[in-house]
Amino acid sequence: MVYNYFRVAYYVASLLRHTRWSSSELSKYQNKRVRAIVKYAYEHVPFYREKFSEVGLKPEDVKSIEDLNKLPIIGREELQRNSERLVSEEFDVGKLGVVSTSGSTGKPLFTYITKKEEEFRHAKLLRPHIVCGQKPRDRWVLLGPPQHSKKLNRLQRMFRLYSPFFVSLFDAVPEQLRSIKMLKPDVLDGYSSSLFLLAQEIANSGFDGIKPKFIMGGAELLDESSLRIIEKSFNAQYYDQYASEELQMIAWQCREKDGYHVDADTVVLQIVDEKGDEVSPGESGEIVCTSLFNYAMPFIRYALDDVGIPSEEKNCKCGRSFPLMRMVEGRKDSMVKFSNGRKVPALVFGWIMEYYKFYRWVYQYQIVQKKVDSLKVFIKKKNDRCDENAMAAELVRHMHKMLDVNESELSVVVEFVDEIPLDKSGKLRKVISEVR
Numbered sequence: 001m002v003y004n005y006f007r008v009a010y011y012v013a014s015l016l017r018h019t020r021w022s023s024s025e026l027s028k029y030q031n032k033r034v035r036a037i038v039k040y041a042y043e044h045v046p047f048y049r050e051k052f053s054e055v056g057l058k059p060e061d062v063k064s065i066e067d068l069n070k071l072p073i074i075g076r077e078e079l080q081r082n083s084e085r086l087v088s089e090e091f092d093v094g095k096l097g098v099v100s101t102s103g104s105t106g107k108p109l110f111t112y113i114t115k116k117e118e119e120f121r122h123a124k125l126l127r128p129h130i131v132c133g134q135k136p137r138d139r140w141v142l143l144g145p146p147q148h149s150k151k152l153n154r155l156q157r158m159f160r161l162y163s164p165f166f167v168s169l170f171d172a173v174p175e176q177l178r179s180i181k182m183l184k185p186d187v188l189d190g191y192s193s194s195l196f197l198l199a200q201e202i203a204n205s206g207f208d209g210i211k212p213k214f215i216m217g218g219a220e221l222l223d224e225s226s227l228r229i230i231e232k233s234f235n236a237q238y239y240d241q242y243a244s245e246e247l248q249m250i251a252w253q254c255r256e257k258d259g260y261h262v263d264a265d266t267v268v269l270q271i272v273d274e275k276g277d278e279v280s281p282g283e284s285g286e287i288v289c290t291s292l293f294n295y296a297m298p299f300i301r302y303a304l305d306d307v308g309i310p311s312e313e314k315n316c317k318c319g320r321s322f323p324l325m326r327m328v329e330g331r332k333d334s335m336v337k338f339s340n341g342r343k344v345p346a347l348v349f350g351w352i353m354e355y356y357k358f359y360r361w362v363y364q365y366q367i368v369q370k371k372v373d374s375l376k377v378f379i380k381k382k383n384d385r386c387d388e389n390a391m392a393a394e395l396v397r398h399m400h401k402m403l404d405v406n407e408s409e410l411s412v413v414v415e416f417v418d419e420i421p422l423d424k425s426g427k428l429r430k431v432i433s434e435v436r
Helices: 005-018 023-044 046-054 065-070 076-081 115-131 146-151 154-159 173-183 192-205 224-234 346-354 388-403
Strands: 097-101 109-113 140-144 165-168 187-191 214-218 237-244 248-252 260-262 267-272 285-291 302-310 324-327 335-337 343-345 362-371 374-381 411-416 431-433
Touching: 005 115, 023 046, 023 065, 023 285, 065 267, 076 109, 076 302, 097 115, 109 115, 115 237, 115 248, 140 173, 140 192, 165 173, 173 192, 187 192, 192 214, 192 224, 192 343, 214 224, 224 237, 248 267, 267 302, 335 346, 335 362, 335 431, 343 346, 346 362, 346 388, 374 388, 388 411
Parallel strands: 140 165, 140 187, 187 214, 214 237, 362 431, 374 411
Antiparallel strands: 097 109, 237 248, 248 260, 260 324, 267 285, 285 302, 302 324, 335 343, 362 374
16 A cells, blocks of 8 residues: 555644644544544444444444443454454455554454555654654664565655665664664664664674664563663663554653653543443553544454553643553563574564465464474464465465574474463463573
C-alpha cells in the first residue's frame, strides 16, 4: 500500500492541532466519535451487532465515553475466532490492506484496513516524532523489517520528507551499527530491545560515530538500567512509545517525559480491574481500547493483554491537553543467544514468522531455545488441512535465511502440537530462551 503524501500531511497537521485543544473540546470530539463508531459497527459489522444484542443495547444507548462501560470487553482470542465476522459488510476483504502481527502472545491477528486508514495510521506514527522535535528533512534511521521500505512513495523517496532510511533488524548488531553510522541519523528509531543491543555493543566495543539528536523506541518496556545504557551510549534522550499493530500509536512520551500522552483523539483508552471497572489514578489495571478511526474492522473495548496505570497528574508541563498514563513493567520477551555471542530479540522472530510463507496457516506458535545451536518451534495449526511437511520444510529454510545461518550453525526443529502450554503467570510466551 503506497501512501498519498498530501493526505498524510493533512492528517498530521490536524493531529498536531488536536493536542492543543481544551479538555472540553477533546471530550466533545471523543463523545461524537464514539457515537459514530458504535452506530457504524452495529449497522455494518455482524460480530458487534450480535455482541450489542447479547447485552440488550442499541447504538442510541451509547452517547458518551462513559457509556462504553455498558459494552463487553473483547479479548484477542475472541477476535481471532471471529475474524471473518469483524470486517464491515461495506468492504470487500480482498481489496483491503492487511496488517498482521504476531502479538506478544505469539497468536497471529490480521487487521483489515482501507488505504485512508493506513495513511491515517502513518500520520499517527509521525505525531510523537514531531512533538519531540523531529524536522521534515532530519535524517531518520529506522531499525526494522526491510519490507517496510516498500511503503515509501515517490515523493518521499525524492524529497526525503519525514522519510526513514531503513536498517534491517535481521542483520548482526555490528553490521547494524556500521550501516547506521554511514547514514548519520538525526533521529534513531526502533524496537527498544534492538536499540539496547546496539547500545550494549557500543559500550563493550567503544564503537563511535553515531550522534542522533534523540532516540525513539517502543514495543518492549525497558528497565531503568537499560534506558541509562541507551542514553549514555548514544549521548541522546530516549523517548518511549506505546503502540500496537491493530491500533498503531496509543500513547507516547513528549520531551517532558512526565508520563505517556494517550492518543485521545484517535483511541479511547480505559484501564480496568478484573471486574471491568475503571481503576483510580495510580492503580494498575488492564488496558482496554476503543479505536475512533478503524471502520473497515472496528475495535470496540479491545483488551490488549497489557497493564497500565492512569497518572495522578492531570496536566503535562508541555501544555498539551491529552490525558497521561504511567506504564508498569510488563512482560519482557526473551532474547535468543547464539554461540558467537550474537543476541536476537524476540520481536525479530515475530517478524520472521510474519514473513513466513505459511503464516496464515498458523494459529499459535512458540519458539524454545535450550541450547545455543538449536531452536524448537511449536506450531498449532489453524486446521487439519494444512500440510505439515510443507510447513516444516519451508519454516526451517526461511529461518536459516532470515537469520543468515546454515544448518551446521543452527538446528531448527518444527513440532506440530494440539496445544501450547502457558507459563506460570498464565501467559503464552512466544519466545523462551533457557540459554544464560
